[in-house]
Amino acid sequence: MIIIGEKLNGSIPVVGEAIINKDNEFIKHRAKIQAEANATYIDVCASVPEDMEVETLKWMIELVQEVTDVPICIDSPSPHSCVKAIPFCKREGIINSVSLEGEKIDVIFPVIANTKWECVALLCDDKGIPNSVERRMEVFENIMAKAKEYNIDPSRLHIDPLVVTLGTDETALTTFAECCRRIKKEYPTIHITSGLSNISFGLPARKLINQAFMVLARNAGMDSAIVDPTNRDMLGLIYATEALLEEDEFCLEYIGAYREGLIGNKK
């Protein structure tokens, strides 16, 4: 599983505070613990007003790169901030994200066209998140047409089919899973990603819903997740699910993660 570490997001109150206070050590520490927990990418989201976003991303990205070589996932609602942050990164990473909203895709795709940068693409447009599987697949096909236009291989895309709140829409998982299956069938090398907590918004004991969602989404073809890699229970379930789905021969990865102390009870 591709693990996009989510712990450096300015919308998390303690991170937002560290950004205001220019707390270098806090940022570096959060980068380090995610790298140690085997994050594949480290998401960096400033969550500040746009006029100070690029400088904030620069500061955060440079701090992360002081402590780890794990590539960056540049996370901003502004496509302009995303492309301006690319030169700060020592290695190719992921842009998070495009969708069919506004000009996003036309700002970002030309810039990453002839690079090794990857990109998260959300299945929504100016009208919001489509309700049905069919409408989301229409958005998907339009995104893939744009990707083709800019010669971006499907293997460089992380499609986020978008998950809504289970408490208000009982098809939240089943719609998501059906999108996963159709997308993977059409493009076997594409990645599918998701955050793991929107699904449980407003429900009690959210951890349980998030965990079961992850197992079911993984089973439907999701192979990437925006997640806290230091969440041992969730990480453990990811390793367990992959072993059960015949993606970890002799459970070697699972046993390895346990021996490294990443999953299971803390020693």
Next chain:
Amino acid sequence: MIIIGEKLNGSIPVVGEAIINKDNEFIKHRAKIQAEANATYIDVCASVPEDMEVETLKWMIELVQEVTDVPICIDSPSPHSCVKAIPFCKREGIINSVSLEGEKIDVIFPVIANTKWECVALLCDDKGIPNSVERRMEVFENIMAKAKEYNIDPSRLHIDPLVVTLGTDETALTTFAECCRRIKKEYPTIHITSGLSNISFGLPARKLINQAFMVLARNAGMDSAIVDPTNRDMLGLIYATEALLEEDEFCLEYIGAYREGLIGNKK
């Protein structure tokens, strides 16, 4: 989900000790906490030599029935002990189990033929647990032929497709899940059951494998489980999985279980 409470099994060391010591209060307490945790059935397994099994089952069943009306799941490797224990039960429950091993099915099916008793049927025969999906489905079809002969409706059967150890067979879950899908497709009203811990035998952090197995098996059609209903994490994941699979409108069961204090962090 049908929850068959597993905490009164003589093969669990503390239970075996309580049986030797004729510890009435221990047996009643374990029955009570399982009933309070919403067990659908309470499994009663003596795990003693056969010559004292029937009297031990009688003692256990009567103690359970002193504290709860939850029906009994009579659990014995001996089909003769199973049928002899039926008269001790105040209500119809489940016999655990038949298979195509030896004379089991021919001893038990005639006795429960014209009753409301249900029965667990394991997909194995005198040669052991078949390796392939196809061979297990052959055993299944032979069991269903016997059920038809005795006029036992599919809805009275809890098929256990049998799960092997993931550490030695990476198809443990995928074989199980494929059996579930085929069985449910052929007989939509049949129940599918399983224990939730064999899969992780020999692996570290077994809880993780057991939990992910449950979510994936539920998704494949398993609707019954032999489990410790007081295991809050597992019970919580069962409720969460059913809500995600559109089997719990508005998450009412999930929220209800949380409010009753059955799942989520202990208050």
